[in-house]
Amino acid sequence: MPLLIIAFGVLLLLIFIMRFKLNTFVSLIIVSFIVALLLGMPLSKVVDSIESGLGGTLGHIALIFGMGAMLGRLIADAGGANRIATTLIGRFGEKRIQWAVLFATFIVGIALFLEVTIVLLIPIIFSIAKEMKVSIVHLGLPMVAAALATHAFLPPHPGPTAVAAEYGANIGLVLVYGIIVVIPTVIMSGILYPKLAKRIVPSAWTREGGESFGAGRTFKEEEMPGFGISVFTALFPVILMAVGAAVDILQAELHFKDSLLIDTIRFIGNSSTAMVISLLTAIYTMGIRRKVPVQRLMDSCGAAINALGMLLLIIGGGGALKQVLIDGGVGDYVASVFAGTSMSPVFFAWMVAAILRVCLGSGTVATLTTAGLVIPSLDAMPDVNLELVALATGAGSAIASHVNDAGFWMVKESLSMTLKEAFGTYTVLSTVVAISGLVFTVILDLII
Template identity: 65%
Template sequence: MPLFIVAIAIIVLLILIMGLKLNTFVSLIIVAFATSLALGTPLDKVVASIESGLGGTLGHIALIFGLGAMLGKLIADAGGAQRIAMTLIHKFGEKNIQWAVVVASFIVGIALFFEVGLVLLIPIVFTIAKQLKVSIVYLGIPMAAALLATHGFLPPHPGPTAVAGEYGADIGTVLLYGIIVAIPTVIIAGPLFTKLAKKIVPNAFNKTGNIDSLGEQKTFKLEETPGFGVSVLTSMFPVILMAIATVIDMVKESVGMKDNAFLHFIAFIGNASTAMVLSLILAIFTMGVARKIPIKTLMNSCSASIASIGMMLLIIGGGGAFKQVLIDGGVGDYVAEIFKGTSMSPLLLAWIVAAILRISLGSATVAALSTAGLVIPMLGAYDVNLALVVLATGAGSSICSHVNDAGFWMIKEYFGLNMKETFGTWTLLSTILSVCGLGFILLLSLFV
């Protein structure tokens, strides 16, 4: 019965969002209330459950997510992202242009959220494709693969950050393992998949695309942008801090080191929130003050970045509310009971649940958070690496982007594809990325 209620809740959510075109956050809250009541939650505890889920989720990620948006905006507005992309493309040369796009998109994708990275990099891809007389889809596929992988696997992106908080996983470990999984996954879903896509939908590689809807893009002469080294350092700084702290923590555990002031300091600066604060301070200096850009201009960029993610924060909170309703209503315990004694890996289960919800709901972040509500009660019964469960959830929530996902329509319109071509490129790409991601996560689980 609880799973039947969840199925009905998902169908209602689809009708509200896709059929009635209701705002995603409003739809999530309505469904959360209805699901809570249907699961038999006492009336005096329904609101508390929803508030707990919403507040608990946002309380953990709002700081990281908000500072991450500001960091990305400062790098983009200063021309740092353009410098990274153009320098790598120049260094790799025409022969290896796809690999240049992959590396540039991966670095930029760590600092910028998926939609922002897409809007920023697409004009650059179009320009390079025109100069080199190559297909925009030939360059667009590796770009999209890198951006989707960072979105699904790496903090400070909303999905992995929020789910790490729900599972109680260390964000630094998620980041480190996420990079290990993402690199081979992007290679397969990007440059290698391009060869397959050419055979499946050859006409897609003849399209010229249309980015008029992006409006006038802010472009820079290369000499006006920050240096390549400082741009990469600023983009990667939170990754560097969190990775250092995670590696040192692993070494400490393996050799049995005792806690001391130095280790406490490293843990402090490697904490995701601290790392994002320090990275933002660095960006204010490298992307602004050092280039004599007024503080007021920099703060305008920060304000604009928060305005653009306000609704996303509410949607994440709504997903957290729905997740909590499932937990408090006993759905997670019911799922745990069904799989009691089964030999199925929690990694595989998290991936399957996230994949089903992603295909049903469209939003990767909402799918990941809803998965947490079903999987959390099971985790206590298994000796499993929580960081890998986060990544398995992220992999599942990346699968099969189709008509109920905004990313599908962005790719379709920008690259001028028809429906068949979009399914044969973007939808297949996201599915390959999801399945390969799971494969590398299961492989990594044998060693950590």
């Protein structure tokens, strides 16, 4: 019965969102109430469960998520993202242009959310494709592969940040392990798969496209910050969190004691502290240092937060549904079903996230719902690597992007593809990201 109730809840969520066009957050809250009642939760506990799930989820990630949004907006508005993309594309040369796009998107994508990365880079990609007389899809697929992979695997993106917090995983380690997994994953999906896709749907490579999609702001050479400072600002939170994670790893291996220096490094490398320091750094490097008025910088930060509001609510709604599943006993039921199984918790988390992603469309909602089903199973596995379970969940949440995913339509329209071409390129590419991410996560699990 619990599994049937979950299936009914997922179906209801799809009907609310796709058939009745209800807002995703509203749909999640309504479904959370219905699922809680069907699971037999006492009426006095339903509201508390939903509120604790919503508040608990946002309490873990709001600071990181908010600071990350403002950091990305400052870099974008200053022209730093444009500088990174154009410089790398110029240095890699025409023959390795796909690698240049992949690398540029990877750097920019760490700081910017998936949709922002696509909107920001598409005009640049289109201009280069037009100048080189190649299809926009030729350069667009490496771009969306890197943008999707960073979105699915790397903090401070909402899905990996939220699910790492739910599992109690070290966000710094999730970032470090995530980068290790993402590098081969984006090569598989962004460089190798497009060669095959060109044979599967050759028509996608016959048009230039892209002009109808919103044109991004153009910057004059003197308006953009330098390449080095732009890369440093974008990667600064990664550097700080990586240092904190490295200290944790070395302390576990070498067994040295805590000290003031170690505590200080761990404090600075904490994901929340790292994001605050990185935002202050960006305010200086992307603004004050270039004599940009502070008010304009704060306008950029305000715009980032305004755009973030509904997404935060949706994440909170996913957390509410997750908590209902836990408090309603679904997680315990799933744990009992798989009790004694030899299935790896990494694969189990990936499988659940993949199924929910196909059904729900939203990768972020899929990751949070997965946490509610997987967490009780982890209690019986004391030696499980929580960081790798978080990465596997992120990998599963990337699979088979299709018509119920807003990102699918964004990619389709931005690359001017037909529905068939979008299925043959982006839907399969997102599946390659998911499967490759799982494979490299499992390999990492065998090594560490």
